[in-house]
Amino acid sequence: MHMPDGLINAQVSIGAAVIAAGAITVGLKKSKGTLDSQTAPLAGLVAVFIFAFQMMNFPVAAGTSGHLMGGALASILVGPYVAILVMTVVVSLQALVFADGGLSALGLNLLNMGIVSIVVSTILFAGLMKLLPKTRISIIGVSATVAFISVLASAGAFVFEYSLGGNATYNIASVLISVMSVHVLIGIGEAIITGLTIGAILATRADLVYGARKFLPAHNLLIKESVVA
Amino acid sequence: MIIDSQRITLDTKSEHVHGHGVGDHLYVHKHSIVHDLPAQVKVVAAIGFIFIVVLTPVHAVWAFALYLTMMFIVVGLAKLHFPLVLRRMLIEIPFVIFAVLMPFFGSAPRIEVLGISLSEAGLWAAFGILAKGTIGVITSVTLAATTRARDLLQGLEAIRVPAVLIQIATFMLRYSAVVTNDLARMKVARESRGFSATGIKHWKVLAHSAGALFIRSYERGERVHLAMLARGYNGTIIDLYKPIVVRRDWLIALVLPVLAIAIMMIAWVTL
Structure with a gap:
C-alpha cells in the first residue's frame, strides 16, 4: 500500500526519509563493486520488471485491493544493494510520475516497501539457506517463506510508524490486528508468486538468480583438449 | 503488436515536442505557466508545500480551505480539467474508508451527529487525514x-540526485x-494456446510468465549494456539538452510554499 500524505505526522515522515536516504547511500556504494557501470541498464530493466510485478492487484476485503510488493523477489534476484536502488526508483517514480503515494510520505513508503522488506528478506534468506540442504526445492521454499515474512515486516514497519506518529485515533492493537490480517493474505499471494517465479527462473537461467548462485553447481564452459574421432 | 512506421519521426529541429513521451502516463500537454516551469523547481515547491500542509494543526479548518483554494488556482493556471484531476484522486479511496470509519470507533468525548454517537477526536483525525491526503493527491496529480x-529526471539530476538512480x-x-509489449505478446501466446486465468490453479502459468519476463528483461538489459559499451558508454550519459533555470522560475514556484508557511504560522499562533 502506498501511504498518502497526512496519515503519519511530519516528524516521523522526515525521520523515515533520513533512514531511507542512508540506506540508499549504502546501496549506491556497495552496488558499485558488484556491477560496475552495468548497474544502470540492468537495474533499469529489473525496475521495469518489479514495476510490472507490483501492478498485479488482487482484491482484499471491503473494496480495497492489495498489490504485490516485490522487495523480496528483487533482493533474491539481484542482491540487496541493487535491489535497494531498484525499489527506490520504482517507489519514487510511482510518487512523482504516477501520483501514487504522498510526496511527504515518500520516505515512509521507501522504508516500508523497499528497505525493510529487502533487509528482512536478505538476512532471512541467508539464515534459512544455511540450515537447509542447498537444493533447488529449498531455494524455492525459502524464497516463498522470505517473501511472506517480508510483507509482514513491511506491515509491521507501518504499524510501528503509526504508533510513533499516526494522525488517527484507532488504538494500536486494532490497527495491528487489521493491518496484519490483510497483509497475511497479501503475503500468501506474494509468497506463492515469488516462489513460483524463482522456480521458473531457476529452471532455465539459474545463473541469473543472485541468491542461488552460491548454492547451485556452476555450469562452466567445457573445452575438451581433443576431439575424439 | 502493430508498429505504425508512419508515427516514427525524427524531430531534430526543435526541443518543443507535442504528444507523449515514454512514461508520460499522466502528462497532459498544455501551454501554461505551470508547464513551463523547470521540473526541479516544481518538485521542490510541491514537496515543500506538502510538508507544510502536513505540519498544519487539524483544528485550523480555514487553513486547509485556503490550501485547497491555492491548489485549485494552480490547477486552473495549468489549464487542467478538473474531472481529470478528480478521477486520479480515486487512488485515495482505501484511506478514505480508513478515515471515515474512525469517528465510530474513537474514544470519548462523544458528540451526537444526526442521532449517531461519534467520537470528537475521531472526527478531527478523520478530517485531518482526508484534508491532508486530498491536498496531497491534488498536488501530486498536478505535478505529474x-x-x-524526461524533464523530471533531468531536473532531479540538476538538484544532485545521484546519477546512478x-x-x-x-x-x-x-x-x-x-x-509491457513483451507481456502483451506473452498473453496473446498463452491465449492462443487456449489458456484463460480463472483461479489459483493458474498461478503457476502466470508465475512462469513472470519468470520468462524477468529473463527476457535481464537479457535485454545485458544486450543494451553491451550495445552502449560498444558506443563508448563509460557510466555517464552526456545530455545535450540542459534545462535552464532562472531566478524568476524559483520566485514563481516558491509562491506556493511561502504562502503556505505564512498560513501555517498564523494557524499555529491563533490556535
Missing part, C-alpha cells in the same frame, strides 16, 4: 500532469513500454 518524465529511472521509463 504538468511535468514530462537517474540512469536506472531513465532506463525504467525507456523500457517500460518494451516490457
